[in-house]
Amino acid sequence: MPYSEQSLPSSSCDSAMFSNNTLFNDVIATGLSGGIALSLLGLWEETAKRGIFDQNLNRKIVHVTVGLVFMLCWPMFSNDFTGAALAALIPGVNIIKMLLLGLGIWKDEKTVKSMSRFGDHRELIKGPLYYASTITWACFMYWRTSPIAIASICNLCAGDGMADIVGRHFGNKKLPYNSNKTIIGTVAMATAGFLASIGFMFYFSSFGYMKESPEMILGFLIVSLVSALVESHPLSTEVDDNLTVPLASILVGSFVL
Known part of the structure; x- marks a missing residue:
């Protein structure tokens, strides 16, 4: 079943991290989490562009780190439903990005190179799309409890x-x-x-x-x-x-x- 505040254990923290206004807190948390995720992706795009790692290794470093680092950010959000929803919005936006890139509507060679095996943009509507969809689903439907x-x-x-x-x-x-x-x-x-x-x-x-x-x-x-x-x-x-x-x-x- 979708996340609900009632699913929280009685010992869970009731206060938000940045503000007593939960919506304001979750907006801040979304900005910070999104910024961390984008910075990490930008780092791996640069390593792919410069050829620092083998392309397949670079792709797998992205695979290992992005989802785990994003999950580390979950405590920034409040216990309200808006917390789970706004957190899920971050990988949710990436679903749209993968679709646009994979279908060739949007051109971004750095992203394609960092996430694909062979540098083919069409690869992004398979593995990377499933990856973003899984994290979005797990975040919104199950959340941190x-x-x-x-x-x-x-x-x-x-x-x-x-x-x-x-x-x-x-x-x-x-x-x-x-x-x-x-x-x-x-x-x-x-x-x-x-x-x-x-x-x-x-x-x-x-x-x-x-x-x-x-x-x-x-x-x-x-x-x-x-x-x-x-x-x-x-x-x-x-x-x-x-x-x-x-x-x-x-x-x-x-x-x-």
Whole structure:
């Protein structure tokens, strides 16, 4: 169900970070969070333009960092519905951007180069569009009081991103059921997604948005293991793991978190 203020635990912080006026607070938080996200994207666009990193590595650095850094900004927002809605607006705007760039309506070579495998603008209406849509959905529908939001974003960003980075650079042994994936890459995905989920569990717990528990930790482990198996399946190569991984995280998370 969509985020509601009633879903907050009784121990959650009732005050907004910047102002007692929650709407004003959320507008400030939106500006700051959006500025941080744009600055980070701008940094990776520059590294792509200058060729500091291999293009695929640069793309995966974007993949790992942007969603996680954005989620770090969530405590800036108030507990009101406007907090979740305005926070979701930030990646929501990126959905429109990916569509415009992917369809060739808007030209931005730096963004295309930093987010695509082969420099083709049409790639942005697949993986990058699914990526932005997942974060928008998790933010608006689940928000910071739900471990499902944590699981879906952490397995998409940290898990899927590290699977490619580690697998591409250190993977020698291929999976028996998918020659495009490596054993170490799949292990790296499960490990990174799980550790990132645990980190954000404690992070949001420190603000009172949720209460950490051994059961929640076990749930995160199950979700990360299933997400890693889904990412390693040949179907994820055909469809796009930016779509299959968050869908698996949300589905499994609905039962175990």
